[in-house]
Amino acid sequence: MDDSRSLVVLAFVAAYLAMCVGVGVWALRRTNSTRDFFMAGRDLGVMVTGLAVFSSVMSGFGFVGGPGLVYRMGLSSAWMTVVSPLAFCSVYYLLAKRLRMVAELRDTISLPDAVAARYRSELARLLTAVAILLGVVGYLGTQILAMATVLRDILNNVSFIPEVSLLTCMAVACAVLVFYCVTGGILASVYTDLVQGAIMIVAAVFVFAAALAAVEGGLGGIVTTLVADDPEAISPWGTLGMIGSLSWLVVFTLGGAGQPHVITKLMMNRRIEDARRSLPVSAVGYAICSLLWLSIGLAMRALVIQGGHPELANPDEAAPQFLQLHAGPVLAGIVFAGLFAAIMSTADSFLNLGAAAVVHDIPRALSGRSLANELFWARAATVGLAVGSALFVLYSRQDLVALLGAFGWGTFAAALVPAVAIGFNWKRATAAAANVAIASSLVVNLGIELFGIVLPWGINGGFVALLLSMTLFFGISLASPSPALDPDIDEVMDL
Amino acid sequence: MAEPSSRLPVVLFGLLLALCLTLALAFAVEPAASGDGTGADGSAEAVSASGATHPEFPSMDHGGSGPRRHGPVLGLAWAFGVLQLALVVGCLALGVRRDRVRARLAAGGLVLALIVTMMVVSYGGYLDDPDAAFLALPVPTAWFLYGFWPAQFLVVGLYVLLFDREIVTRRDLDRFREILARHGQSGGSAPHPGDPPGMDAVRRRGRPAPRSLPLGFVGGPTDCGRGSAPPPAG
Numbered sequence: 182m183d184d185s186r187s188l189v190v191l192a193f194v195a196a197y198l199a200m201c202v203g204v205g206v207w208a209l210r211r212t213n214s215t216r217d218f219f220m221a222g223r224d225l226g227v228m229v230t231g232l233a234v235f236s237s238v239m240s241g242f243g244f245v246g247g248p249g250l251v252y253r254m255g256l257s258s259a260w261m262t263v264v265s266p267l268a269f270c271s272v273y274y275l276l277a278k279r280l281r282m283v284a285e286l287r288d289t290i291s292l293p294d295a296v297a298a299r300y301r302s303e304l305a306r307l308l309t310a311v312a313i314l315l316g317v318v319g320y321l322g323t324q325i326l327a328m329a330t331v332l333r334d335i336l337n338n339v340s341f342i343p344e345v346s347l348l349t350c351m352a353v354a355c356a357v358l359v360f361y362c363v364t365g366g367i368l369a370s371v372y373t374d375l376v377q378g379a380i381m382i383v384a385a386v387f388v389f390a391a392a393l394a395a396v397e398g399g400l401g402g403i404v405t406t407l408v409a410d411d412p413e414a415i416s417p418w419g420t421l422g423m424i425g426s427l428s429w430l431v432v433f434t435l436g437g438a439g440q441p442h443v444i445t446k447l448m449m450n451r452r453i454e455d456a457r458r459s460l461p462v463s464a465v466g467y468a469i470c471s472l473l474w475l476s477i478g479l480a481m482r483a484l485v486i487q488g489g490h491p492e493l494a495n496p497d498e499a500a501p502q503f504l505q506l507h508a509g510p511v512l513a514g515i516v517f518a519g520l521f522a523a524i525m526s527t528a529d530s531f532l533n534l535g536a537a538a539v540v541h542d543i544p545r546a547l548s549g550r551s552l553a554n555e556l557f558w559a560r561a562a563t564v565g566l567a568v569g570s571a572l573f574v575l576y577s578r579q580d581l582v583a584l585l586g587a588f589g590w591g592t593f594a595a596a597l598v599p600a601v602a603i604g605f606n607w608k609r610a611t612a613a614a615a616n617v618a619i620a621s622s623l624v625v626n627l628g629i630e631l632f633g634i635v636l637p638w639g640i641n642g643g644f645v646a647l648l649l650s651m652t653l654f655f656g657i658s659l660a661s662p663s664p665a666l667d668p669d670i671d672e673v674m675d676l
Numbered sequence: 677m678a679e680p681s682s683r684l685p686v687v688l689f690g691l692l693l694a695l696c697l698t699l700a701l702a703f704a705v706e707p708a709a710s711g712d713g714t715g716a717d718g719s720a721e722a723v724s725a726s727g728a729t730h731p732e733f734p735s736m737d738h739g740g741s742g743p744r745r746h747g748p749v750l751g752l753a754w755a756f757g758v759l760q761l762a763l764v765v766g767c768l769a770l771g772v773r774r775d776r777v778r779a780r781l782a783a784g785g786l787v788l789a790l791i792v793t794m795m796v797v798s799y800g801g802y803l804d805d806p807d808a809a810f811l812a813l814p815v816p817t818a819w820f821l822y823g824f825w826p827a828q829f830l831v832v833g834l835y836v837l838l839f840d841r842e843i844v845t846r847r848d849l850d851r852f853r854e855i856l857a858r859h860g861q862s863g864g865s866a867p868h869p870g871d872p873p874g875m876d877a878v879r880r881r882g883r884p885a886p887r888s889l890p891l892g893f894v895g896g897p898t899d900c901g902r903g904s905a906p907p908p909a910g
Contacts, residue, residue: 254727254737256817263821266828267764274771274834278844282852284858358821401812408814411730413739413807415813417795417820420727421751426703431760435767453849457839464832493735523760532875569800606770607685639726640699647692649697655689669859676773676848 186510187338193514196311197380198357198523200269204373208365219290219537220365223447225371230450231462232378233371233526237442238265238525239381239470241327248503249461249496249611250483251478255407257419260429260470268437269464272514275438275602275631277447277456282607282673284448291534292441292601293542295448299604299670301552302612306545310538312596313441315623317535321566321591322574324528328354331520334501351571359567362532363560365513370529371446377522382466384519385473386511388503391478395507396483406483414482419432425639432643440600442530456654463537473516534563591643598647599654608674611664614657620648684770691763697703698756710731722787744801755797758789762847784830791827793818 212218225233245261248260280295289295292313297306309466335343347506361369393399396406407415418426438444449461484490490506493499500520504513540558545551552558600615628634629642634643666674706725725745739745743780746753765785769778799816802808810818835843 200844201827253735255739256820257727261818263825265830266825270768270828270831270835271764272770274843276771278848286856303818317729369721404812404814405810408806411738412802412814413727413742414737415817416739416742416799416802417816418746419801420737422726422739423796423799424749424756425726426756427753429761430757431763434764453844453852454839455843456834461832464829482736484734492733493833496735546720603767603770609682637703637725645699648692648699648881652692652696655685655692659685659689669855672855672859673852676851 183574184340187335189510190514190517192336193518194332194521197518199429200376201357201361201369201373201525202420204376205361205364205369208361208372209346212364212366212368215541215559216290217289217368218556218559219533219541220284220445221366221368221371221654223285223449223451225446225450226456227450227455228462229371229375230446230455231459232466233374234269234443234446234459235382235470236374236378236464236522236526237446237530238437238440238467238527239322239523240267241520241524243470243474244381244516244523245327245397245497245500247474248477248481248500250477251419252422252481252493252499254497255414255419255479255482256417256475257421257426258429259417259419259475260426260576261433262467262474264430264434265437265467265471267434269460270468271435271438272440272447272463272600273323273456273460274395275606276444277460278453279605279673279676280444280601281447281450281453281456281669286669286673288338289448291537291542292448292597293538293546294475294603296600296615297546298667300600300610300612300615300664301667302616303546303549305600305612305615305619306542307602308616310533310542310546310621312592312619313534314538316441316589316593317538318570318573321528321531321535322570324524324531325355325358325567325571325675326574328358328521328524328528329502331524332518335517346358348575351575352647355571358532359564361528362567363563365451366559366563367530367533370518370526370533371449373522373529374526377519380467380519380522381473381639381654382469383472384512388508388516389476391508391512392480392503395480395503396487396489403483406486407479415479418499421639425641428638428640428644432591432594432641432647435598435602436590436647437495439597440590441534441593442527442662443533444597444601445530447539452540453584497612532563532566536560536567539566556662564603564611570675588599591641591646592622592626594643595626595646595650603651603654605674607658608666608671610654611657611661612656613661615655618654622646622650623652684766688763688766690769691766693761695756695763698752698759698762701752702749703757705752709868746799746803750796750800754793759795761785761789765831772835772843777838777842779832780838781831784827784834787827787830788824790817791823811821822836 204472216223247258247262283289284296287294287298287651289298293306296309297303305504319434331346332354333347336342336350361373365372396402406407406416411420413422415422438540447456450456453578477500479488484507485492488529490502493502504516508516536559539562540552540555551574596619602609604615625646626642629636629645636645703891723739726739727739730738748765762785765781765788769781795816796817802814806814808815811822813821835862840846
């Protein structure tokens with residue numbers, strides 16, 4: 182990148198980071214209790230909830246990994262993103278009503294709280310918290326590393342700035358993230374999500390136009406090139422094939438209702454009725470961002486095949502290289518800010534969830550009560566988790582990082598869809614079934630990753646884990662007598 | 677309103693078992709879709725069911741011969757997709773209690789299943805003539821991106837249109853208010869008579885939370901957040 186271009190990008194990213202700090206300061210004055218810290222005072226409006234839900238889903242993976250997958254496999258990974266309207270429907274149809282009601286009825290401040298209330302089971306609370314914490318540690322670490330890597334690349338492209346190390350960039354990225362998460366808790370997180378969501382939408386629209394313009398003949402030119410090279414790549418199944426790509430369908434639709442960083446947002450909205458308008462905001466916002474995912478990947482694949490761009494060393498370079506060589510400096514600045522937004526909007530949610538698991542859920546499950554001075558410990562845990570995850574990703578074995586990083590979407594889907602998404606809508610579901618479903622999902626996902634098992638057809642491991650956990654959940658519940666529910670929960674589930 | 681028909685969970689369990697069976701069949705037939713085959717020009721070509729490294733660009737994958745790897749499993753793959761769609765729509769139906777919504781959801785699911793069917797059927801033709809296009813995309817891809825993608829918004833639209841009448845009705849909200857009033861709410865902020873659900877947040881907005889705001893997490897194992905004494909804030 183030339184210097185002026187790098188400066189424009191740096192200016193956009195710096196402005197974005199400054200905005201995050203500003204929101205942290207603003208939210209500090211509004212965060213007076215753990216209820217505010219973890220649940221935003223249950224006071225979020227329609228747009229905030231809708232955009233926070235979608236921007237939590239769209240992580241750095243969507244901005245970097247997604248285009249990389251399309252570059253590598255053609256349209257296979259479109260089954261992760263094109264199905265997003267059904268994913269948001271799963272979230273809202275299954276959880277916006279009863280989970281929100283239980284949250285208000287019991288004044289819960291975390292998802293495991295609600296699970297414990299639903300099943301009258303501290304073991305269910307503990308397993309839910311452990312599943313969340315395992316995912317948080319790995320996922321948070323990889324997100325912080327991604328932020329630091331991007332920041333280092335941006336800074337090192339500016340000639341008058343001395344060489345900056347990854348460690349320094351990690352410290353800067355961590356400091357901004359921790360500042361607004363510690364000061365403002367989830368309130369700062371969701372309000373930055375609002376801005377982050379808006380930035381991502383703008384970035385996606387402009388990138389889509391730039392991607393079509395980068396290849397001669399636009400969409401037709403891209404398709405002609407890809408068909409001539411490999412018709413399978415531009416078929417709906419991509420190079421992975423029909424069964425492999427279809428295995429993502431249920432994981433990325435129904436699985437949406439198992440993502441703790443997404444569904445806890447529905448426990449925070451001001452009015453249950455707001456869900457009606459939040460759903461279209463989430464679904465449309467994400468659909469627009471999907472254009473970035475698909476268009477960069479397809480355009481870069483076509484450009485490389487045509488000889489208009491050198492082959493990439495790594496598919497994940499598809500988005501950064503496209504921005505460097507095929508987008509204007511302002512657009513690159515917006516998209517890099519959008520990339521930071523995507524990473525941070527997911528990382529801050531995970532940080533908040535992890536802090537709740539550490540200071541609230543696990544102590545309650547083990548000792549029956551929460552820590553004294555919970556808000557102080559929540560802030561301390563937020564710092565500890567961010568720093569711990571950063572150190573973990575820097576200094577632990579990389580295969581261990583990758584292993585825990587893989588504890589993402591598929592594991593949450595397999596663990597929490599039965600216990601939460603189904604369990605809050607089916608009174609017959611038992612605590613034993615929920616516990617078995619969560620435990621089996623952890624064992625299967627960990628086993629697949631640990632032993633490097635490659636499934637036939639490239640079937641997604643998360644699909645197998647989800648299928649197994651749901652089958653066990655329904656089977657055990659149907660074979661058991663109806664469980665007794667607390668009267669208030671019982672009545673809410675009848676609504 | 678009572679617990680929904682007990683048949684739906686049984687149907688969902690049946691769908692899950694059918695998916696397990698489909699998956700087992702897919703595992704069993706996978707070797708038939710991989711291995712050495714013969715390319716269009718008569719030369720030997722390695723075929724992988726889930727793609728292989730691109731012969732010219734190692735950073736990309738190559739799908740290889742579509743007829744070779746998908747020919748034997750088109751029906752199985754169609755069943756795999758449609759069963760998953762049925763499972764997703766069935767689970768959505770679990771979230772609503774009214775039969776009218778469920779019927780419309782089923783109709784929406786049917787539309788999506790028909791589009792997936794058209795994707796599979798037109799893919800069969802695409803293997804013979806990959807140059808046929810609709811609005812610049814290959815026909816099966818057009819069904820996917822121009823059909824399946826926007827058609828999902830039918831289900832979004834159902835939620836928006838039927839929300840007040842069928843999903844969260846005024847009666848539901850009244851009943852919830854009664855439940856809140858009867859069973860109370862933790863944190864010492866019992867709902868005010870006449871408050872709509874969600875008023876706890878509205879009340880708090882008007883004033884800063886007291887430093888001793890009860891948070892409510894002191895009960896026994898089944899208390900789960902009710903009636904509690906608060907840790908001091910800050």
